[in-house]
Amino acid sequence: MRLHHVLLSTIAIASLTACNHADSDDDAPRAQALSLDSVSKNIPISVDTVHATAAEQYISLTGRVTYDEDLISRVVPFAGGIAVDVRADIGDQVRKGQSLAVVQSAEVMDVSSQAAAARSNVAVAEKSLHAAEILHKSGLMTDRDYEAAVREVERTRSELQRTQDVSGLLGSSSSSNYTVKSPRTGTIVQRAITQGSHFRADDDSPLFTVADLSRVxxxxxxxxxxxxxVREGDSVAIQVIAYPDTTFHGIINRIYSVLDPGNRTMKIKIQVSNPRLLLKPEMFANVVIRRKEHRYLPSVKTTSLIFHNNSHWVLVVGANDKISPRKVHPYREVGDRTYIMDGLAEGEHVVASNQLLLFNAIVQ
Structure with missing residues (x-):
């Protein structure tokens, strides 16, 4: 209250020494212009310079964090069996090739038996070929029989390679067990296997899901x-509740051109680098999109604006540091600044603190 009386006294003194009116509009507040120097002696006043910059569109969206489907692997069983040792759980960080589980499988036992038989067949075929080479060189074996011996070696070697490839895929370390390994480095985000659980080879349900969360x-x-x-390629800023002081940056890399009939919204996909793994799947996210337009407009701090009689005003510091109200037409608010369509020019100065108190004192 004391400050208000001081302002009224300041205005009364200014009215005896000044004769310039603030605005010629019919709805403009009528008051004598004040001196910045005289007012700042009684209350703290800060002044903001008007800058003209490319106008921005500011769109605030809601979303959620999810996996990058290009960096996710679903581990399905190569053969049916029983899980005898489960070595990874949801949330674990794993490396490519790391053992996730050991499965006991009759199918693996069959593969092991086939591999042993294939090795034996190769040994027999190679021994027969060695004997055939001696006979063929001596003229005691026809070309046809010799070529048949060569083909038999090739066939048995091919069968051995097949069984070895299957054994390699199964990661078998014994006659009846095989190891389920991680196909990539990442995080276990889903596990559908427990020790003692049974499953079949034709079951499409993944035993584990491994996601690389360095990008989400x-x-x-x-x-x-x-x-x-909204445009593909636009940069966006993202914030989550867990880290309110951290801003993540991403790029819109896909726009889904269909609307959800339930809430009348269209989804966009934003790719975000996440090297510290701070962003977790299913986190809620606030997304801000800023796009520069092709027009340059003056802008002021939003707090500098005063709403009076259904219009927006600012206190302009003019020649000789005189303060006077001026009507402006805001274009768009972006962050803590507002673009002005008309009423201000680049380089002008406006009062940026205690302006409402000063304005109310002026118009009374």
Whole structure:
């Protein structure tokens, strides 16, 4: 209250020494212009310089973090069996090739038996070929019989290679067990296997799901009114509740050109680098899209604006540091600044603190 009386006293003194009116509009507040120097002696005043920059569109969206489907692997069983040792759980960090589980399988035993038989067949075929070479060189074996011996060696070697490849895929270390290994470095995000569980080879359900979370997606919802402002390749800023002081940056790399009939929104996919693994799947995210327009407009701090009689005003510091109200027409608020369509020019100065108190004192 004391400050208000001081302002009124300042205005009264200024009215005796100044004769310039603030604005010629019919709805403009009528008051004598004040001196910045005289006012700042009584209350703290800060002044903001008007800058003209490319206008921005500012769109705020909601979304959620999910896996990058290009960096996810679903581990399915190569053969049916029983899990005898489960070595990884949800949330574990694993390396490519790391053992996730050991499975006991009759099918693996069959493969091991086939591999042993194939090795024996190769040994017999190679021994027969060695004898055939001696006989063929001596003229005691026809070319046809010799070629048959060569083909038999090739066939048995091919069968041995096949069984070895199957054994390699199964990762078998004994006659009846095989090892389930991680196909990539990442995080276990799903596990559908427990010790003692049974499963078949034709079961499509993954035993484990491994995701590389060093890059994730954010799926955000865009309302119909904002669809025309979204472009593939746009940069976005992302914040999550878990890290309120951290801003993540991503790129829109896909726009789904269909609307959800339930909430009338269109989804966009944002690719986000996540090297510290701070972003977790299913986190809620706030997404901000900023797009520069091809027009340059003056802007001021949003807090500098004063709403009076259904209009927006600012206190302009003019020649000789005189303060006077001026009507402006805001274009768009972006962050902590507002673009002005008309009423201000680049390089002008406006009061940026205690302006409402000063304005109210002026118009009374």
């Amino acid at each position: 997606w954010v799926l955000a919802n865009v309302y119909e009114s904002d669809i025309n402002a």
